[in-house]
Amino acid sequence: MVDQQLFKESTLYLQLRKDLEPFVFSEKLVEDILDAGKEAVIGFWDALYDSQLHCSSHNLYTQQRDVDKLGGSLMQQILLDVNGHPLSSELKEIQKHHRQHLLEKNMPRPSGSTGKNNLYVSDRYMDMIESQVRPSHRSSEHKLIETARKHKEYLQNYLETVPLNKSFSWCYRRKCAPHAVMVTGVPGIGKTTLLKKLVCDWANEKFYQRFSFIFFLRFQDLNKLEKISLESMILQEYPYLEDQLGNILQNPERLLFIFDGLDESNHEINFKSSQICHDIKQVGNVGAVVFGLVKQSLLKGCSLLFTSQPDKLVGMDISGFKRVLAIVGFLPKETQLYIERFFMNKALSDQVFSFLRENGVLYTLCYNPSYCWIICTLLSMFFKDQPTNDYQIMSSPPKTLTQLFAAFIARVLSNSSLDKISTRSLLRSVGWMAEHGVMNHITKFDKQTLAQFDLDMTSKLLPTLMKEFTSYPEPFFSFLHPITEEFLAALVHYIDYSPENLQRSLEKVKSYKNNRGDLFISFLCGLSDNTTRTILEPYLGDLSSDAAKDVFTWVQEYATEFQTLKKEKLLSIFFNVFEMQNKDLVAESLESFRKFDFGGVPLTPLDCSVLTFILQSCGEAEEFHLNGCKLRIEDIEKFAPALHTVHYLGLATNNFGDDGIMFVGSALKHPNCKICNLLLSSNGLTDRACSHLGPAISDNQTLRTLILSYNKLEGPHFGDLMTALSSPNCKLEELL
Numbered sequence: 001m002v003d004q005q006l007f008k009e010s011t012l013y014l015q016l017r018k019d020l021e022p023f024v025f026s027e028k029l030v031e032d033i034l035d036a037g038k039e040a041v042i043g044f045w046d047a048l049y050d051s052q053l054h055c056s057s058h059n060l061y062t063q064q065r066d067v068d069k070l071g072g073s074l075m076q077q078i079l080l081d082v083n084g085h086p087l088s089s090e091l092k093e094i095q096k097h098h099r100q101h102l103l104e105k106n107m108p109r110p111s112g113s114t115g116k117n118n119l120y121v122s123d124r125y126m127d128m129i130e131s132q133v134r135p136s137h138r139s140s141e142h143k144l145i146e147t148a149r150k151h152k153e154y155l156q157n158y159l160e161t162v163p164l165n166k167s168f169s170w171c172y173r174r175k176c177a178p179h180a181v182m183v184t185g186v187p188g189i190g191k192t193t194l195l196k197k198l199v200c201d202w203a204n205e206k207f208y209q210r211f212s213f214i215f216f217l218r219f220q221d222l223n224k225l226e227k228i229s230l231e232s233m234i235l236q237e238y239p240y241l242e243d244q245l246g247n248i249l250q251n252p253e254r255l256l257f258i259f260d261g262l263d264e265s266n267h268e269i270n271f272k273s274s275q276i277c278h279d280i281k282q283v284g285n286v287g288a289v290v291f292g293l294v295k296q297s298l299l300k301g302c303s304l305l306f307t308s309q310p311d312k313l314v315g316m317d318i319s320g321f322k323r324v325l326a327i328v329g330f331l332p333k334e335t336q337l338y339i340e341r342f343f344m345n346k347a348l349s350d351q352v353f354s355f356l357r358e359n360g361v362l363y364t365l366c367y368n369p370s371y372c373w374i375i376c377t378l379l380s381m382f383f384k385d386q387p388t389n390d391y392q393i394m395s396s397p398p399k400t401l402t403q404l405f406a407a408f409i410a411r412v413l414s415n416s417s418l419d420k421i422s423t424r425s426l427l428r429s430v431g432w433m434a435e436h437g438v439m440n441h442i443t444k445f446d447k448q449t450l451a452q453f454d455l456d457m458t459s460k461l462l463p464t465l466m467k468e469f470t471s472y473p474e475p476f477f478s479f480l481h482p483i484t485e486e487f488l489a490a491l492v493h494y495i496d497y498s499p500e501n502l503q504r505s506l507e508k509v510k511s512y513k514n515n516r517g518d519l520f521i522s523f524l525c526g527l528s529d530n531t532t533r534t535i536l537e538p539y540l541g542d543l544s545s546d547a548a549k550d551v552f553t554w555v556q557e558y559a560t561e562f563q564t565l566k567k568e569k570l571l572s573i574f575f576n577v578f579e580m581q582n583k584d585l586v587a588e589s590l591e592s593f594r595k596f597d598f599g600g601v602p603l604t605p606l607d608c609s610v611l612t613f614i615l616q617s618c619g620e621a622e623e624f625h626l627n628g629c630k631l632r633i634e635d636i637e638k639f640a641p642a643l644h645t646v647h648y649l650g651l652a653t654n655n656f657g658d659d660g661i662m663f664v665g666s667a668l669k670h671p672n673c674k675i676c677n678l679l680l681s682s683n684g685l686t687d688r689a690c691s692h693l694g695p696a697i698s699d700n701q702t703l704r705t706l707i708l709s710y711n712k713l714e715g716p717h718f719g720d721l722m723t724a725l726s727s728p729n730c731k732l733e734e735l736l
Helices: 002-017 024-037 038-054 059-081 089-106 143-156 191-203 230-237 237-246 286-295 332-343 346-358 358-364 369-382 401-414 420-441 445-452 482-495 499-511 517-528 530-534 544-564 567-580 583-587 605-616 633-640 657-669 687-699 718-725
Strands: 131-133 180-184 211-216 255-260 303-308 324-329 468-469 476-479 595-598 621-625 644-648 677-679 705-707
Touching: 002 358, 024 089, 024 131, 024 401, 059 255, 089 191, 089 211, 089 237, 180 191, 191 211, 191 255, 191 303, 230 286, 237 324, 324 605, 346 358, 346 369, 358 369, 369 401, 369 468, 369 687, 401 482, 401 517, 420 445, 420 482, 420 499, 445 677, 468 657, 476 482, 482 499, 482 517, 482 544, 499 517, 499 544, 517 544, 517 567, 530 544, 544 567, 544 583, 583 605, 595 605, 605 621, 605 633, 657 687, 657 718
Parallel strands: 180 303, 180 324, 211 255, 255 303, 595 621, 621 644, 644 677, 677 705
Antiparallel strands: 131 324, 468 476
């Protein structure tokens, strides 16, 4: 009865919206909400808050188009998602059993955090941000830097977010409600977590009740199958559905199939193949069955949700997916909220977040939930009130990516009861297998491969480094995360040093066109730092200093090519140099390289931290071009300690505003300031910037050219600048 009343009222307001002017309709709606009483007002504000929190303005327009498109049926769709379809008693009973089964298999488990707060993943992982995109071709850039740059572009550009429960809603661009959706994202970004949340929310009757049944299938599990029918594929995972499966499949529009991990499939999945299944009992290969569902020759009307890493989709025909979404990870506010929930202590979380904001490398990694958990786990050793034995791992918080993962592995080893000799032996075997995997693009290892590398499968330490998956014809193993594999692959060259093996690996990785193994190189460079190696030596014994010397030599030889590299590639190399934390090496390698031009490249916090380190190591630079790099106030703040070392400083067309000028002013006031030419055009500056520039120019003895064009400097503070320019101390010769 209540539902019918809601439907009538919604139909009435939809009609009013068509008949009345927008402002008049809004007034009428608000008046009726106020007249309806306190609960209606609270509900109205809750809805507005929810829209602001989860939707950009573009999403509000999208919702308006949904209303225009669906009209009177919109309320029916909403009620269907809440209440579901009517089912027979038999189907209702089997649905109840199915919900319970999915909950038991997918309910989040403790993620292994240390200390008192052993929280569940679902308690600590924030909602993911999804943006409608198409997969692009591979970049030649360092994978970590490339992903960080894309993430910054997502933040700065016009995002269309699609909430999880709207994945199959009307797509304005495609003019349809998609039946097949592809969700992409880099490893660890939260694809599987997102799916498990969806499945659990459905099983708990929170949303998507329009689907009477959800079938959650993993390509990892499907790898063990050869020829199979769709019917058998379902029963393989859900055998208890056998008696009612025919009835369940009679209404395909009530079904959702989830296929997780397309990138992990061993089968050829060709969405343009001539091999396709047309019947639920027809036996074919896995690819033909999957393609039949996408092509709608099988169960026409059913919905499909796939996940994949972006690289897998390059060159693949995915035109059957009318919506392709990318999970881009945490936004800054979500990172902060994650940290607050992790520490459950506002003072501690504020302290950690402040530290991360100052560290561009670690802060950049926080967009990824997996990395964010590792970072929070390790930083908890340094920021908690009560000291623990974990303090012995490092004397200060990590500054580089290599230090972060060295501390992470050290923490794993510290919880092991193995002696140094046994630990070193195991990591030698694991490391050479990881190195083999990195060089040959292998992420899954069978028992034969483990035996080939003399790996003791009974070791209690092994499960802390690798995870086992049950599969046909036998189990396989993979590292906890691809980045762990690359770290251990680099570490083994310091555990079991061989100049021939090291040189071979360096040259092989350098020859890869798609930058495969770029993290491996970063870790090799990072481990060349003696301070970083010290983190692991209490658990592994001495690590080779000869390997470090070889890496130094290789970087110095590579430095001769710096002048010919593209801007993005040069940033990737500079990141590796930053990991080494060797300022003397930087100064020596870049002795003849004093002109830095990164104009037009949207720099990330990671880039800013790396370039600041490079500038500080060089001591002095002739030119530093950062025009059009989309720098924000916090980016300029990161550059602040090194800006005074540059003769020609280009900061035009960044729009960092008046607050950013404060840091530029500090550079001009530095007693050893070298700045002669300063470009600040098109930065959104107002007269307030003059209050920072005026005193700075008065104190400066080196500045000769200042370009301030295309800013709006008129106002009460403009006089401060004029006073400084007319001062006898001012050495300025050219002002534009």
